[in-house]
Amino acid sequence: MAPAARDRTGHPHGALRRLPRALLARATLEVAPALLGYYLVHETPEGRTAGRIVEVEAYLGPRDPASHAYRRTQRSEVMWGPPGTAYVYLSYGNHACMNVVTEPEGRAGAVLLRALEPVEGIALMQRRRRTQDLHALASGPGRLTQAMGITLAHNRADLISGPLYLARGRPPAEVARTARIGISSATDRLWRFVERGSPFLSRPVPRATSP
DNA sequence: ATCTAGATCGGCT
DNA sequence: GCCGATCTAGATG
Numbered sequence: 001m002a003p004a005a006r007d008r009t010g011h012p013h014g015a016l017r018r019l020p021r022a023l024l025a026r027a028t029l030e031v032a033p034a035l036l037g038y039y040l041v042h043e044t045p046e047g048r049t050a051g052r053i054v055e056v057e058a059y060l061g062p063r064d065p066a067s068h069a070y071r072r073t074q075r076s077e078v079m080w081g082p083p084g085t086a087y088v089y090l091s092y093g094n095h096a097c098m099n100v101v102t103e104p105e106g107r108a109g110a111v112l113l114r115a116l117e118p119v120e121g122i123a124l125m126q127r128r129r130r131t132q133d134l135h136a137l138a139s140g141p142g143r144l145t146q147a148m149g150i151t152l153a154h155n156r157a158d159l160i161s162g163p164l165y166l167a168r169g170r171p172p173a174e175v176a177r178t179a180r181i182g183i184s185s186a187t188d189r190l191w192r193f194v195e196r197g198s199p200f201l202s203r204p205v206p207r208a209t210s211p
Numbered sequence: 212a213t214c215t216a217g218a219t220c221g222g223c224t
Numbered sequence: 225g226c227c228g229a230t231c232t233a234g235a236t237g
Binding site (some may be wrong): 068071073074075076089090092093094 | 229230231232233234
């Protein structure tokens with residue numbers, strides 16, 4: 001497959017190179033930072049939207065008290081499933097949040113996608129989000145799914161072969177790590193990974209972890 | 212059957 | 225910075 005064509009802004013158009021499943025069948029703490037810079041792409045009847053991943057969080061298995069996989073339940077069962085599956089859940093009764101399932105099948109893990117740099121289909125994202133502000137389009141897990149047209153119906157969708165997928169992008173120059181946002185346990189674990197200096201983060205990197 | 216704590220967001224002070 | 229919206233999975237009785 002030919003590499004994605006690029007316009008003068010450096011943004012892709014035309015065919016995109018999909019991420020192979022093998023890259024996700026690894027330890028979650030390795031996969032999470034590696035996903036920074038990749039594109040999340042969604043092809044729908046309304047058009048194609050794509051964003052560059054700039055912020056993620058790692059959620060591990062039964063040993064991670066902040067993870068839904070801390071308990072193996074009907075909801076979290078998908079985290080033990082095949083890598084490259086979407087885990088989408090409803091947060092605070094209002095917002096869909098999207099994860100990419102990691103680890104070989106049979107081991108639990110997922111990477112929460114928290115922020116994108118809008119790349120393609122920006123007008124469509126603006127319509128879905130009801131805002132023009134580029135920095136409010138996908139800077140937060142609930143905003144991201146709304147901008148991309150991702151709903152609870154995408155739970156357990158295959159992210160390798162379907163209309164919602166990951167594709168090669170531009171790796172970050174520098175990665176920073178911080179504590180995960182919005183959790184009340186395991187706050188000493190620095191399992192949030194961001195592209196340092198990106199203006200599209202859901203929250204800035206605290207000074208203490210930004211030497 | 213009922214309770215409650217969330218991997219959040221937007222509007223307001 | 226604070227607060228209310230909105231609702232479900234999972235726990236408890």
